[in-house]
Each structure stands twice: as structure tokens, then as C-alpha cells.
Amino acid sequence: MIESLQHLPPATATHATLADRFTDLAPPLTARQAAIESARCLYCYDAPCTRACPTGIDVASFIRNIHDQNVTGAAIGILKQNIFGGACSRVCPTEILCEDACVRNNDAEGQPVKIGLLQRHAIDNAHFDSHPFQRAPGTGKTVAVVGAGPAGLACAHRLAMLGHDVVVFEAREKSGGLNEYGIAKYKLPGDFAQREVDFLLSIGGIEVRHGHILGVNLHLQDLHTRYDAVFLGIGLGASRRLGLTGEDAPGLSAAVDYISTLRQAQDLAALPVPRRAIVIGAGNTAIDMAVQIKRLGAEEVTLVYRRGVEAMSATGHEIEIAKQNFVHMRTWAAPLEVLLDAAGKVRGMRFEETRMEAGRLVGTGAIVEIAADAVFKAIGQGMDGDSLDDPLARELERDAGSDKIHVDSFFRTALPGVYAGGDCIAPGQDLTVQAVQHGKMAALAIHGDIQSISSTSFAAGA
Template sequence: MPNSMTPGLAAGRLGPDEIAGNFADLHPPLGTHEAQVAADRCYFCHDAPCVTACPTSIDIPLFIRQIASGRPEDAGKTIFEQNILGGMCARVCPTENLCEGACVREVAEGEPVQIGRLQRHATDGVMARQGHPFERAAATGKRVAVVGGGPAGLACAHRLAMKGHEVTVFEGKPKAGGLNEYGIAAYKTVDDFAAKEAQWLCGIGGISVETGRALGAGLSLDALAEEYDAVFLGIGLGGVNALTAPGVALAGIEPAVDFIERLRQAEDKAALPVGRNVVVIGGGMTAVDAAVQAKLLGAASVTLAYRKTREAMPASRWEQDLAASKGVQLVFQVTPAEMRGEGAVSEVVFAHAESDTPVILQADQVLLAIGQRLAGGEGLQIAGGKIAVTGAGRTSLAKVWAGGDCASGGDDLTVTAVAEGRDAAEDIHASLMGP
């Protein structure tokens, strides 16, 4: 792992005050009046395309109407009924590709209703109240194991607890939250929101969380299936795809997810070492989050290098523009051919898709964001490198369901993971309670 002793990396490139400003809330919350004005722009469409575009099918016109009529807490309840992690999704969803991208106002005027910020306004208000907005049903006597405390696992656990089941969440890391806690840019979820949301969610009761417990590390799927009435797997993609270019073992090269996790858990971001010349390889959200944060930590130059065209880049155009606005240079149609350096990386050589001349970038830190893979299958049927599922997350093993990034068919978004965890919980409940 790179540290302050790795050549080229240094801490304290920016002072604490500048770091604090750089990592302030990307989209500050709306005030009451601002929310009213934003809500008044909604047409409250009967056949709303924004609802169709939402993976959790939140009744968006309804909750915005509730805000417009001065009932923001009712709006929050409407959101949480479909998406219990609506607070985080309001912060991290690519709304420009989902609800806001489908908004009638966006199509007609190029400026959608601020659905994401309105959702945050409503959900934050409910979470700030004492108590929990949902009550548990009568106890069923059934016990369910949820492996993985990320968005899918937490959504599944909450819905099962609400149905009256007892749920144990097994999480390999020290905190629940999954990528919400460890893998998203710090400026998108400030003030330890991911941990607070997980704690709030568990406030419904009937959910116990055991950290430091990962599948395959003293935790057997067979044993869980024997001990519990059902098992849900929301284990994410724990493995990181490998880069085979020569020199990849040089110091200063690491997975972008490790860099982001280190930054997210740091008590003092100003003390984090970062390179002077940083190269990020990849084109998804992780690549953008890593590149932007390297720049915000004080790197003099940050280049995001992607192997395909801008149009093919998985990260949204809004995220691409955000990176550019922070000073990140985006380079397209380049493939890493060689990492050079004496012990530590000093430059990266790329092959260009449309030129015989290589592209050479100076780099004392290289962050790899070239995708993740399933770390282990535990005897499950695998499809496309993920756990094969049918219907609402049913796997090839009896009593075992799966959802989120580890399961086939999803699009690796927090909001999709929530929907899959929720729907699997409904199917588990139906299976446990019988006809």
C-alpha cells in the first residue's frame, strides 16, 4: 500500500482549511423555501417517466406534491416505503441518467426538477426525528442471515425485520455500509452519513450486525443455510481485476478502491499522501471519484485515461464534466502498455487506438479502476462472473438468495442494489410464510 515513504507521494500538499473546503458537501441541502420553489416546478405527471426511470419505483410526483403542500415528512415516508436508503441514493444516484434525465422539464427545457435534492430534503427531515418511521410486524419466529452489510444487504435486512423476522447481518469490514461507507467519494456523503444511515435503518429493531465476519473466512454458506431459515448474499464484488501490463508491480500503483477507502476512513485528509502526478486508469464512477479526490488532495496534475471513446465511458457526462471542472484531464482511446520506473512508477506508456505514436504520461501514483470481480462463489452457479439468480434473487441453492453487485443482471448502482435487496426480502418472506 502506498504511504508517505513511497517515492513521489507526499502528505500536506494542501492545508487543512483548503482540504475542508475541497471536500465540502457537493450538493448542499435545500432549505425549506428552496425546496418549495423546486417542488413547484413539477408537473406532477400522471404517467410520470421519472417513476419508470427509478429502479426502486418511488412515487416521485407524490412525494414532490407532499413537499409542495408543506408535508415533507409524509414525502420522506413515501420515499422510504420504496427505498429505505433513499437518503444515500439522493446523494449518489446518477439522477442525470435516471429520474431527472427522464423528467418532462428536462426534455422540454433542458432543466429538470431537482428530484435528487428534493429527495434528500424529505429523507433528511425524517431521519432527523426521534424514532423510526416503520414498525415491525408480529414476530414470525423465523431467522434470516444476511451476508454483506452494503446497500442490498441493508435493504433486505430492513424489509425482513419489518415483516417480523429476526435478521443477523454479517459484514466483513469494521462498519456496515459497503460501498456507501468505503467506496464513494467523500464529498458526496459528508458528516459520516453512511454510518449514521445504517444505524438509523437498524433502529426498526430485529436486526443485529456482526462485523469482521466474511463469507469464507470462518463463515460457511452451508453452515448458515443449516442454522438459518434463509440466507441472503449481498457480498458485492470483493476481487479487483488485474492489469497485465509490464511494470504493474512497481511501487505507487494500487487499486483505486483502496485509495478511496483509505481516504473515506481518514480522520485527517490533509495527512493523506498523494502523488504530484497522478494517473487513473478506467472510465467508471470509481475512476472519476478517485481522480477528482486526488486533485482535491493537492495533486498538481491528474489524468484519467480510458480505453474507449468519451461516449462509451460508463461514468455519466455530468461526472465527466465534474472531473474536468476540478482540473482532471480526460484522455480517451488509450490502453496501458507499460509502467516504467526504478522501483517506483515514474511514467505510464499508453497505446493509442488511432495512432502509432504512444502516449507517455509522467506519474508517481497510478490508480487502477478497471473493474471488480466476484471473490468467491461458495458452490453457487455463476453467470457472467456473478452469482446466477432468477426472479427476485433466487440462486441455484435452496434457501439462498442474492442481490446487488454480486448478482447477475444488475447495473452496479446503489439504487439498483436497494431494489434487489428489497425484492429478495419480499420473496424470502413469501417463501418462509408459505401459501
């Protein structure tokens, strides 16, 4: 339970009632619907949907397989490029990626092929007697991966395919990273995230060790010495602060902490639920938080952002989900002060109205107060201070003006033999599908570098 929210009452509905509110966001396609939808695809030779996919899935090919009633073949084509194809079919913002690029998404039709739902149909209905990919002959090399999230596990899986042994070090008690702890429960319901992890690990050659925290009981120097290469997929573990007095008061919490607690809750009815809530932020995490607290029974939820709707990083699809769940959006308002009651608990927030002036965001001086029993901040995350707190880790170069790790085009860091990907590096939009691609491409780079070193050593020995 989140300590700062313990004073709030539990949900008023039963667990069964609440669980019904956290099923899949969209119903799956039936076999008939999938057949009709796959027939709409033009199977473009130079498919723009494939070019728009961060993992390079051959969209036209897997849709044609569905049309030809080869669902398992379609799934194999997806998983070959994206081993997290099941999760991504549910959480990937297809409306700004492959479906946005679909040639049917034009003024005349305005209705792209439902690529996300077709991908989900393929993965959910595929039947494998064993893992669909076989490991290459063993190389005798072992790679350390730090972080069992989408980037780390995608890297581990590809390395295992290439014949390497992999040891994954994970801080938390479950693998899956963002998919297990940070995605809205209505996007990845039930134990879907864990089943996907189990499927990934079934290729063999991957050992996961939980309870290992980089900078605490795990150090980069040791990994660098003991393993042939190291991949860092450590994500961003620290929630950014508002920098306001009262930020540590009961009733104020990081959105990611509540989402994590919600996803792991065995009894949804035991979760603390405010009658009125404020969510500060403009991204998909802010939307996830606002929608979920509303579904848990909050009477009034207000999402507040300091700029306009057009500047929000959340996609239009996510914003529509918020509206459908009766989340009130208050834009052009910047946090000014946390309001506390006589007992020192959150009773609301004071905001200053803002506007753009000569290209700059400025306060207007007008004040707005919003009453709330709880405030959830979803203003982004940064690098955990302990993560890179050992002598060797401090040598990792950071991107200018950022705490993210600098990598080259092959995901190599400034330290030879150390690679990084996912949210802890700068490129991308912090999407699951991009993290998967980072891990996959880093694995290919690691494989190439290890093989090159081995060949050079062999030649020198000869």
C-alpha cells in the first residue's frame, strides 16, 4: 500500500465489480471479423505501415497470412521482429504509427486497416508446440543484462537466439518492467504480462536473477569484469518532483507508484480511492492514472496541464479514452501550491493560469483552486540516483542537458563492452515498441562485437 494514501477510504465497490472495469480496452476480433479486416489490406509491396513500425514487422505479410487462415504463421512473422508482439498489439499507439501510415487512411476512406487488432488476433490465436525460434549453436559467451523490462528481455531473447547465454539481473520480484508494473490494467489485464515473459524465456539460455539493484547490491565494475558484454535496460525509476512545498504531504503520490500498486493488487476493493482527485501531467501515464482512478470509483477526476491540448504528449486516442471515462481536463494551468488541511493532508491545489506570449509560456496572474483528496503527479521520470552510483558507472557519458545515457547508433556507451537501450537512453518516445527495438538491435551489435573480438583473438593466437 502507498503510505501517503493510507488515510483515504477504500473503494466502495466489490473486487468483482471493479475487476469487470479492467478487462481489455477493446474486444478481440472474431475469426470472421479478422478475415474481413485482413481482406481490406492492399498488401503494398513497399508497405508504409512496415516502415512506420519501430520494430520493422512485415505488416502486409502477417495480414496476408491471416487472410490465408495461417494464423500461426502470422504470429511467427510478428514475433520474429518483436518478441513482445502480444503486449505491443494492445499498448502500441498504432494510431500514430502503422495505422496512421496505412494507405487506406486517406480523405476518401479515413479508415485504416485495424493492424493492431489483427496483430492481437494472430498472437492470441497462434498455437505452438514449442518455442517458435531455435537457439543457434552455443558460442561459449555470456552476456549480463540489467533490467528485465521490454528492452532488457528483448535483448536477452535475441542474444539467446544467436547462441549466447544470458544472465538478467532485475531489481523487482517479477520480470516484465513497464508491462508488469507501469501499464494501465485495462490495457494488459490479468497475468498477460507474466505469460508473455514465460513464453519469451522458454527459448532457453536465459537466467533471471531477481532482487539485484544496480548501485546497491549489483555493480557495473563487477559485471564488466565477469561477463563478455553488459546491456543496461534500467529504465527510469525516479519520479520527478514538482518542487512545491507540501509535496510530501499525505494525499500526494507519484502516478507510477499507484499504477504499480493497482496492477499488483489481489483485491481491488482494498485500494485507497479519493472522492476527488487531481492528476498533473500530459502524457499517456497521466491518462492511464486519471482513467483508472475514475474506474475505481473516484467521483471527480481532473487532469491538469500547463499548456494546451495540442501540446499534450498523450495521443488523440488516449485523450478520447479519458473523455469517455468522464475525466475533466483543465489546460493552461501551472501548479503553484499544494493546499493542506488543518491535519496537514492534501485538500487541493492552487494553479496559476498560463498563456503563450512571444513563444514563451508565462503566468497570467489569475489563480485557480481545485479541491481534491489526492494529487497524482505524472510529470515524467528520471534516472534513479543509485542506478549508476559506482566508480565505473560514473564514467558513462550522459546526453547534453539530460540524465540519460549517451549511446552511439549501435547502442554502445562510452565504456567498451557496455551497451544501453530503452527509456534510459535519449532516442525515441519512451514507447514499449521502441524499447523492444533498442534491445533487439543492441543484441545484434553485441553479437557482432563479440564475434569480432573472438575472431581477432583467434587470429592473434594462431
